[in-house]
Amino acid sequence: MSVALRVIPCLDVDAGRVVKGVRFEGLRDAGDPVELARRYDAEGADEITFLDVSASSDGRATTLETVTAAAEQVFVPLTVGGGVRSVADVEALLRAGADKVGVNTAAIARPELITDIARRFGAQVVVVSVDARRCPAGTPTESGFEVTTHGGRRGTGLDAVAWAAEAADRGAGEILLNSIDADGTTAGFDVEMLTAVRDVVDVPLVASGGAGRVEDFVVAAATGVDAVLAASVFHFGTLSVGEVKDALRAAGHVVR
């Protein structure tokens, strides 16, 4: 009777267009995040995540329209993150049709933001994204993992494991843990980091960064995470959501 392990494709969206190259056949417009989200929905995705990487406010406004179009055509939950700075930003995304909203840098600068959002909209709305890396030599944290910002280009000195625990305490309904070292490598998830965070976080935990083969998802799932997220392998058609689920099921995990 247990809840299924979720498989979540993530789309990087810039001004209403999918950023990374997509090699899907049979799509009318492979750059349209809504069409791609529908494709993932049809493949059995348990949720869809949009990461808004728009630099301009016009681009961000366009993303809101994309979110609305997706919410009206995709009937699985939709999480939207990227550049969320305030309760007002969260409200705009929820009104546009997002079910959950990811916060990252703004929560590091102002941790009360997590509590403010949770009080206003409920903890289930707040996904705190943690971009973490293994500490470079000379700047250790207690856990050996450090929170980064700016896509991993800046260290913060914050202990990633402690931060994840604090975010949950402050009202996050879910933690999205992205390994900056593994991100884009397709060399597998950072299992050690996932395990360290799983040990201290009792809200749902999403593993992100490094997926390359179906086996990687199975290894990540064994750490006790509640969901596995990937971008490139799904965009480039290396793997389908169904193949990932088949592998997870074969390894004894409960999937939808």
Added chain:
Amino acid sequence: MTAATGANEPARATQPARATELPVETPGPRPSVVVLDYGSGNTHSAVRALERAGADVTLTSSPRAVAAADGLVVPGVGAFRAVMEQLLAVRGDQLIERRLAGGRPVLGICVGLQILFTEGVEHGERTDGLGQWPGSVDRLDAPIVPHMGWSPVRVPEGSVLFEGVEHERFYFVHSYGVQTDPAAALAAAGETPLSPPLVTWAEHGSPFVAAVENGPLSATQFHPEKSGDAGARLLRNWVQAL
């Protein structure tokens, strides 16, 4: 959709044709459904999912529209107390009560189920619910909370809502739930309603109420509008019974 309060709806270019759209099977006129607009949560998906299920949907809190609709959907996300306050601000309690007194269908979703019970208890503070069913909404007792994701349900004999999807998973996202049996509570209180609540159960740590069907009043703890094809079928079952 005819959105009475949808002024913030962005204009969109033409949508691509849906290859995967389920056929809308409504031979006769489409039943009218109001999604109660009282500021709680994402209503886009609920409106579209109900349209897809064959209803003519309006998002409003107009008492006249609420009273006139064939069906009323009460969505709700967030904290029990906040949702109750928002609901009372549009006199949702009276709107719901009047419909039920007339035997007219109402469907609560997520916190829209919870507020139909006696009370909610959050951080030790209790808040009165609408009291349609006996029971308290309490924090889930499980290693991982919120319960977030797709869970199976245990459907009783005679369910109309779950016809054809008894063995499917549905999408839940909640930290609180009703962990006692409203039907048993009514029986224990010596009350023998004409139609006792038909309860569907799910489990997260311990069993909790996933759905209730009780004459004109139905409710789901999960989000049918987010539960893919299974949720679409459930909504169609509800709309077709209107």
